[in-house]
Amino acid sequence: MSQHDRTHHAKIATGKGDPQCFKGTAGPAKFKVGQTVRIKDLPDVFYTRCQVYTRGAVGEVAVVTHESPAPEDEAWGHVDHSEWFYIVRFKQKDLWPEYPAAFANDTLQTEFSERWLEAV
Amino acid sequence: MVEEVSDFEALEIAVRELAIEKGLFTAEDHRRFTEFAEHIGPTPAARMVAKAWLDPEYKKQCLTDAIKASLAVGVDWLNPTGFGTPSDYTDLRVLEDTPTLHHVVVCTLCSCYPRPILGFQPEWYRTPNYRRRLVRWPRPVLAEFGLQLPPDVEIRVEDSNQKCRFIVMPVRPAGTEGWTEDQLTEIVTRDCLIGVALPKPGMTTNIPLPVHKPAKPGHH
Numbered sequence: 079m080s081q082h083d084r085t086h087h088a089k090i091a092t093g094k095g096d097p098q099c100f101k102g103t104a105g106p107a108k109f110k111v112g113q114t115v116r117i118k119d120l121p122d123v124f125y126t127r128c129q130v131y132t133r134g135a136v137g138e139v140a141v142v143t144h145e146s147p148a149p150e151d152e153a154w155g156h157v158d159h160s161e162w163f164y165i166v167r168f169k170q171k172d173l174w175p176e177y178p179a180a181f182a183n184d185t186l187q188t189e190f191s192e193r194w195l196e197a198v
Numbered sequence: 199m200v201e202e203v204s205d206f207e208a209l210e211i212a213v214r215e216l217a218i219e220k221g222l223f224t225a226e227d228h229r230r231f232t233e234f235a236e237h238i239g240p241t242p243a244a245r246m247v248a249k250a251w252l253d254p255e256y257k258k259q260c261l262t263d264a265i266k267a268s269l270a271v272g273v274d275w276l277n278p279t280g281f282g283t284p285s286d287y288t289d290l291r292v293l294e295d296t297p298t299l300h301h302v303v304v305c306t307l308c309s310c311y312p313r314p315i316l317g318f319q320p321e322w323y324r325t326p327n328y329r330r331r332l333v334r335w336p337r338p339v340l341a342e343f344g345l346q347l348p349p350d351v352e353i354r355v356e357d358s359n360q361k362c363r364f365i366v367m368p369v370r371p372a373g374t375e376g377w378t379e380d381q382l383t384e385i386v387t388r389d390c391l392i393g394v395a396l397p398k399p400g401m402t403t404n405i406p407l408p409v410h411k412p413a414k415p416g417h418h
Binding site for chain 1: 265275276277287288289291306307333334336337349350352353354355356357358359360361362
């Protein structure tokens, strides 16, 4: 018999949903929609959802989404500390140096927990 | 073609068989859930888009609270199977296209997908080929799907890498004036909801496939 309760999280999320079960646990959000942010290049140990192609890039907060533990913690079963999450919009030409100038309008959006962002 | 069984498939079979032996669920439960999941079809998300095209108030709800809007098309994200726990993350976002903005969804990490409302991912959506290339070369990849958009249309790739799930709400195509919700639902195919295709009158997921008679029928 396992000493870990693997259904603990499922129990607290039942009927509420995940990430809704963490609502109100992260305090005030540090960034707001429209703000310019840079993605930090933090070290990650074994698991992260912050893609390497975004590290160091500068973008704009498009949506403040929800509160949740960061996946880098959640992967280890640590769900005590929540953070705000943000969808950040980048110009494609800021992510990929070879992106064609003819399509300079093209963008990409992806999501980060607060620890990955810094104000520019 | 040689079918390779991946480590994950072998792992799934092993865990499933152990769970059945342990009595956590039966093989019949598993089959029933698989049938449910595979038959969910593109319909609920397609109907959501069709309803939103017809009803501006409903469209507003889709864009602000898509989990709640899903209830109107018969999908309860918090209780999708009527038992157990939420089966997927429950923060759905609807990406609204305009004549000058086109969205396309990918998950570069794995294959995150709004399963409760869109069913299982197509095989290509899970491939490293699509995941690696779409973020970097969206226009060439979309061209491979037969979708070429002019430079004045901004292509916005949505990399679905956290707990949000996404569907695309395409622009209602010309030639559908006066159509009913059922008619509109028919043309919003799965690929339109991922963003690798645009809805067109006459192009549906439900038309019968053409059957070609063999030129040289064999004898059995």
